[in-house]
Amino acid sequence: MSQAALDTLISQEYKYGFVTDIEADTLPCGLNEDVIRLISAKKNEPEFMLNWRLQAFRHWLTMKEPHWSSTHYSPIDYQAISYYSAPKLKNRPKSLAEVDPKLLQTYEKLGIPLHEREILAGVAVDAVFDSVSVATSFKGKLAELGIIFCSFSEAVKEHPELIEKYLGTVVPHTDNFFASLNSAVFTDGSFVYIPKGVRCPMELSTYFRINAANTGQFERTLIIADEGSYVSYLEGCTAPMRDENQLHAAVVELIALDNAEIKYSTVQNWYPGDEEGRGGIFNFVTKRGLCRGIKSKISWTQVETGSAITWKYPSVILEGDYSVGEFYSVALTNHRQQADTGTKMVHIGKNTRSTIISKGIAAGHGQNAYRGLVKILKNATNARNYTQCDSLLMGEHCGAHTFPYIEVKNKTAQVEHEASTSKISADQLFYCQQRGISTEDAVSMIVNGFCKAVFRELPMEFAVEAQKLLGVSLEGSIG
């Protein structure tokens, strides 16, 4: 296949570009202690929350924006961002009938019919729309099991003791520039608590969507799996088209106690910018899990197709003996997108194991970097890691880069690393076409095949969506 043909094939417009017009309750741009006090007051937060935010803010002021990743972008003016925006809703809706029809329409356009989804997939949805949760379902069923699944703001009000105990224990407010900023100004997010011995009977799912123009988005998610419990959590999002670059700096903290397991899956499809890279979302996320208990397990599975810039390293700290950390990732960059993503596996406990499978796909002028750290500390006897990083290049102008860092302080450790870079071949495409399969379907088939080891880890429903999303992200207009 010629370069020109490949170029047209992979250049396609963002399908979900539209803005829902919901009157937003938005703060003017700028950041200072008063803004933080206002956010806290708007949310009726207890004293400890405000103090925590202020501490984070004061620390943030002493920090510098990091520039060690291989991404390039023009400077972000933090004073030009509005730090709070909420759809106007007097009372929280108790059912879909009470939800703003425009919002429901948005979900329709995204192909996320909430009602169907609830019934068909048995998924409880906590939809975050412009920083405030507006639709929640299956609460009752979960409550019977003692599972808490609610917006972060609600958890601050209803379960302050859990928030106070766990917030910032995995990602402290001093952790990094973007995490500190998030700690100071986060507006909402999700909270999950699974009690001892409970296996959450359904996938918990949140759809994020950034909406009001020029608004920073600072989500905060905290998931706690108590001893012997299990939960699978899905995060997915798309965003409407806009002009300004949008900063997104989320923090996700996961805590698994003895024998608990958390499976966290993400499909990320934020607006990547136009073909020249204008207007896309800057996604600077801190995601970290702590395997605190013995035999605990945390898996991150992510499919990243959106954003202009992605800077994201879902990590696991393997503190408990025999704990397990996993990272499965597909990252696709097209046009001018840049992704610098990977993971950190920090082995502290004995007999800890980690697996990293990373699949990077670069098309157009996309730049895709894998950056991973495997760290085995002194006491981590018999720790094991297996890392596999594969890159697939589509066309001549894109790039894939791999930066694996390995630090081993214990001689009994076994660390394995495999890497490969390949090109989608004209031979493979022609083979499929010769069997009657259209070019678009063929590309999608080959790319999905490349990602199979990761898709296998996604919950069924999500895997189907992820495959479609990859197809959509690569589909286009081949002549």
Next chain:
Amino acid sequence: MLEIKNLHASIDGKEILRGINLTVKPGEIHAIMGPNGSGKSTLASVLTGREGYEITQGSISFENHNLLELAPAERAQAGIFLAFQYPVEIPGVSNIYLLKAALNAVRKAHGLTELDAMDFLSLVKEKLNLVEMDQDFLYRAVNEGFSGGEKKRNEILQMAILEPKLAILDETDSGLDIDALKIVSHGVNALRSPDRSMIVITHYQRLLDYIIPDYVHVLSQGRIIKSGGRELAKELEAQGYGWITEKNTDTENKTQ
């Protein structure tokens, strides 16, 4: 069914096919032989619409349609199948997935509904038996780690499932052991029918003992320089290509 007239094709400005004429009627089997590099695979590529070839002169009509106007997938949907000389590996895509996508794409193009999972599976099993392949192959990635012979058999499996009108077999016999050669030939013969034509590209007369052709053509330097019945293949086996290629250049020289 297929009519190739004065076909000239080049790659990167280099002319490879230099005036091919060939007519294939329904039900006929044409064998194409010829030295390495003479343009046999190029002809197969041009017939199936592979990119990178420039058709500088001539025409190809398939069932009275201008084949050159169709995209590769459309040609496949119209019933042209190529068993590749070098089948490619597609990691992570299972053989059965590709088969199903291919069959459904072809069915869809003909306004048929997709086969349901049960019907598809029983069809595939029947065809697996035809080429004596194990079911395990269905769930392995397309051609990945297949031996040379297994890849060739897999091509015939696909052909049996897609039931093309015109099958082009590009050196399907090379790399096959004697038993596999018999199995593959048996599979191909089972697909012979009065309305299915085949173009069989081979270097060895041996294959033509099993798949008996109606015509044998010799391709040399981008032209068919001799055509005949199956006995031509035997002569070639005994004497090589020298005697015809020389004769051909002689006549060329004389005419100049």
